[in-house]
Amino acid sequence: MSTAQETVGDEPQPWVEVTPDAARRLLVAAVEAFAERGYHATTTRDIAGRAGMSPAALYIHYKTKEELLHRISRIGHEKALDVLRTAAAGEGGPADRLAEAVRSFVRWHAGQHTVARVVQYELDALGPDARAEIVTLRRENDAAVRGIIEDGVAAGDFDVPDVRGTTIAVLSLCIDVARWFNVNGPRTPDEVGSLYADLVLRMVGAAK
Amino acid sequence: MSTAQETVGDEPQPWVEVTPDAARRLLVAAVEAFAERGYHATTTRDIAGRAGMSPAALYIHYKTKEELLHRISRIGHEKALDVLRTAAAGEGGPADRLAEAVRSFVRWHAGQHTVARVVQYELDALGPDARAEIVTLRRENDAAVRGIIEDGVAAGDFDVPDVRGTTIAVLSLCIDVARWFNVNGPRTPDEVGSLYADLVLRMVGAAK
DNA sequence: GGGCCGACTAAGCGCTCGCTCACCTTTCGG
DNA sequence: CCGAAAGGTGAGCGAGCGCTTAGTCGGCCC
Structure with a gap:
């Protein structure tokens, strides 16, 4: 891809x-x-x-206006998932991989915030079949992040009492960037990505 | 109120x-x-x-359908701000106040997630004047959270390199609860609130 | 009891929406 | 040089929208 x-x-x-x-x-x-x-x-x-x-x-x-939205949603989700998985499969320990995953996922949501906004907030406008397909893609985001966190816990690098809850929180934090990010604001997508990578490492209690 | x-x-x-x-x-x-x-x-x-x-x-x-949205937005924002300010003005140190603020703000966004969704995601449907009024209320949310974080930094209880950025992240995390929270899901608003309070204390590097 | 006033409805106006259809061009293989 | 296919347009259809209007109904003061 x-x-x-x-x-x-x-x-x-x-x-x-x-x-x-x-x-x-x-x-x-x-x-x-x-x-x-x-x-x-x-x-x-x-x-x-x-x-x-x-x-x-x-x-x-x-065929319809809805087909346009469906195409946008599918391609957008695949792109975001690709970005996330590439980082998740990188080298280094769980902390490095998690930081890189958050950094690039956030960078995508900030830099491509128009696409991301459509993809994240217009899901309900899709019909049941199309929505189901997109929801499946979304679950794979969740699995990718949860995988890294589980690795970190298993390796003793992270301290996370609630893995599922923390996974939701991490993804939620990244995704919401698409809502508030402003191109004319003081921060570049890169800067937000670095800030968020640092915050997420703290959330999982990554050993320094 | x-x-x-x-x-x-x-x-x-x-x-x-x-x-x-x-x-x-x-x-x-x-x-x-x-x-x-x-x-x-x-x-x-x-x-x-x-x-x-x-x-x-x-x-x-x-008068119009938009007036309905405006009324909902204003009341909803005032309620959320009230919840946040009450917690922020509580007793205890910055860590206690921040934890309580996040806990109750999140509890509101989860419990009242229908209102919160309207309030947070339909802002753009408002006309310029009404939107400006709501944006003002939103900035007060920001100021309330930033105030606690600054107190914590000044007291030496928190370790926060980027106060403004961290403030945005904390609020973003709380607000996005309205998007994903599901009444039929495994967690109660209270449980999400406690989980998030803990995560936020980690984000600001609160001393144990 | 009569007149008034606020709450509510049935009917429908004017408009814009998503989408279609009849038709027009350009490109190109044989 | 022809005919078909592909890609585009202008006009407009039926439906459903936000909102209005004329009129009905019930409670309340004098």
Whole structure:
């Protein structure tokens, strides 16, 4: 998944797998619109307009407005999960791996906060089938983080009385970055990632 | 604000200040509907129906659908802020006060997660004036938490390299409880509150 | 008992929504 | 040079939206 050429300069271009070009432009426009106003407040006319096309053009590439959201959600979740798993599978002890996982997961949620907002907060607008699929992906996030924490506890590096609860808290902390992060704020995604990695190591009682 | 009789049995009835009775029933119905489906996906017919009234009845008590959201947001924020401030002004050292603040703030967000969800995630549906008013209330949350952390640092009880960043993280952690908390899940609001109080004390490096 | 006033409803207005359809261009293999 | 396929447009349909209006009903003061 990360093998494709996905960056141009230092700006991530996470939609190269969406073809043809018009379909990608529509999808990028939808991400912007959904993140700004929410799924239900966004009109198909608005999406098409941002992509420089007529309202009818949307229906050549997508069956419904909901399909757009579904595609965005699936791709977004897969990207985030990929980022998390790569870090979780890295070298070093549990503390290093947890720190790196949090750092990169947070960096993604801050840097891609428009996508992340759509992915995290518009889930309920999906129908039952699509929602079920996304929920499955989400559980894998949980499993990845819990795995590292369990490793740390087993190795005696962490002191965590409630592994499941702490896992939820760590993920919740990272995900909520998408809600409050502001591009014009004082912090870069990198800085937030480092701060949060430090905070999470404290939460799990990582030995210095 | 907390002087009124606001509990019946052990269930909070946070809307006693809304009169007359029909206006309160509409507001409670709106909270349920907004929390379930989101503001934009909720229709005035749905709200009125849940309150057992005709669609037109809504407009006798509220000028617009947005006024309903505004009222809910303001009251909800005031309640949460009240809970937080009461704990922050309590006795004991910074660690005790921070733990109690987190415990009760989290308990509120879990127990009242329908209200909290509306309050936290539907802010953008408000017009500029109403939003500005709510943002002001939110900053007071921030100030309350930051105050305790600064006290702890000054007293030498906490070890916090980045006070502002840590404040954001602590509040973010508490607020996000409203998103994931599930009444049918394994944890009570009390249990989540205690878990989170412990995690936050670790985040600020509170001396044992 | 009569008149008034606040609470509520049935009906529906004007509008915008998601989506469709008839038609127009461009591209390209044979 | 032709015909089909792919990608696009302008106009507009049916539905459902937020909200209004005209009128009904019941309680209350004189």
